[in-house]
Amino acid sequence: MAAQTPRQQDAASHRTPPVHTAPQEVALETALLALADPVRQTLVRELAGAADWERSCGSFDVPVTKATLSRHFSVLREAGLLEQRDAGAKRLNRLRKPEFDARFPGLLDLVLGHAAP
Amino acid sequence: MAAQTPRQQDAASHRTPPVHTAPQEVALETALLALADPVRQTLVRELAGAADWERSCGSFDVPVTKATLSRHFSVLREAGLLEQRDAGAKRLNRLRKPEFDARFPGLLDLVLGHAAP
DNA sequence: CAGAGTGTTCGATGATCTGCGTACACTCTG
DNA sequence: CAGAGTGTACGCAGATCATCGAACACTCTG
Numbered sequence: 049m050a051a052q053t054p055r056q057q058d059a060a061s062h063r064t065p066p067v068h069t070a071p072q073e074v075a076l077e078t079a080l081l082a083l084a085d086p087v088r089q090t091l092v093r094e095l096a097g098a099a100d101w102e103r104s105c106g107s108f109d110v111p112v113t114k115a116t117l118s119r120h121f122s123v124l125r126e127a128g129l130l131e132q133r134d135a136g137a138k139r140l141n142r143l144r145k146p147e148f149d150a151r152f153p154g155l156l157d158l159v160l161g162h163a164a165p
Numbered sequence: 166m167a168a169q170t171p172r173q174q175d176a177a178s179h180r181t182p183p184v185h186t187a188p189q190e191v192a193l194e195t196a197l198l199a200l201a202d203p204v205r206q207t208l209v210r211e212l213a214g215a216a217d218w219e220r221s222c223g224s225f226d227v228p229v230t231k232a233t234l235s236r237h238f239s240v241l242r243e244a245g246l247l248e249q250r251d252a253g254a255k256r257l258n259r260l261r262k263p264e265f266d267a268r269f270p271g272l273l274d275l276v277l278g279h280a281a282p
Numbered sequence: 283c284a285g286a287g288t289g290t291t292c293g294a295t296g297a298t299c300t301g302c303g304t305a306c307a308c309t310c311t312g
Numbered sequence: 313c314a315g316a317g318t319g320t321a322c323g324c325a326g327a328t329c330a331t332c333g334a335a336c337a338c339t340c341t342g
Contacts, residue, residue, distance in 0.1 A: 233302070
C-alpha cells in the first residue's frame with residue numbers, strides 16, 4: 049500500500065524548493081516594480097489564461113534566455129504573484145490571484161486588462 | 166475693462182511652460198514605474214491631501230534637493246499624474262485624479278491607501 | 283549508466299535611474 | 313537696477329536592473 053509510484057512532486061526530492069513570499073507581506077513598491085516590466089506582464093497574462101499548475105517554466109513565449117526567465121520568476125515570487133511546485137523534472141506555476149487581489153485590489157486586473165503592445 | 170491687473174499666470178510670461186502628457190496616452194508601464202518610487206508616492210499623497218493649485222513645487226517635504234525634486238515632477242507629468250501652471254515666480258501643481266482614474270481605475274487609490282513606511 | 287530535458291546560479295555587461303552640485307533663467311520686490 | 317526667491321538644465325557619480333553565456337544540479341528515459 050505504500051509502494052505507489054510517486055507521480056508528482058516531493059516524495060524524495062533532492063532539489064531545494066523555490067522560496068516564496070506571502071502577498072500579505074509584500075510592499076506596494078515591490079508589487080508595482082514587479083508588474084512594471086513588460087516580460088513579467090506577459091508571464092502574468094499567460095498565467096492568468098491558464099489553469100493552476102498547468103504551465104511549466106519553459107512553456108512561456110518570451111524573447112529572453114532561460115537564465116533571464118528564471119530571474120523573472122524569482123521576482124514574481126518575491127512579489128507574492130507566483131507560486132511554484134516541483135513536478136518531476138519540471139517546475140509548475142500558479143498565479144496567486146486571490147491572495148494578491150486581497151492585498152492589492154484591482155492592481156492585477158489592471159495589468160490583465162491592458163493588452164500588451 | 167481690459168486693463169485689469171493680471172493676478173495669476175500667463176499674461177506675458179517669458180517662461181517655457183511645462184510639458185504635459187494626457188493620461189489617455191500614458192502606457193501602463195509608465196504609470197507603474199512613476200508610482201513605484203517612494204519620493205513620488207509622497208508627492209502624490211501630499212497632492213491628494215491638498216486642493217488643486219494649492220501647492221507650489223518647493224512646498225513638499227521630501228528628503229531630496231530641488232534639482233532632484235524637479236526631475237520627479239517631470240516624471241509625474243509624463244505619467245499623466247500631474248498638471249502644472251505658472252503663477253508668478255512659483256509653479257503650482259494639481260493632481261490629475263479624475264483623468265488618471267479614468268485611464269487606470271483603482272491604481273491611484275491603491276497608492277493613496279497604502280501609507281508610507 | 284549515459285544522455286536529453288529542465289531549471290538555477292554565477293559573474294559580466296550595458297542600460298537606466300536616483301541623487302547631487304552647479305550654473306542658468308525667470309519673477310517679484312526693495 | 314540689485315537682490316532674493318523659485319524652478320529648470322546640464323553633467324557626473326553611484327546604485328539598481330535586465331540580459332546574456334557558461335557551468336552546474338536534478339529528473340526522467342533509453
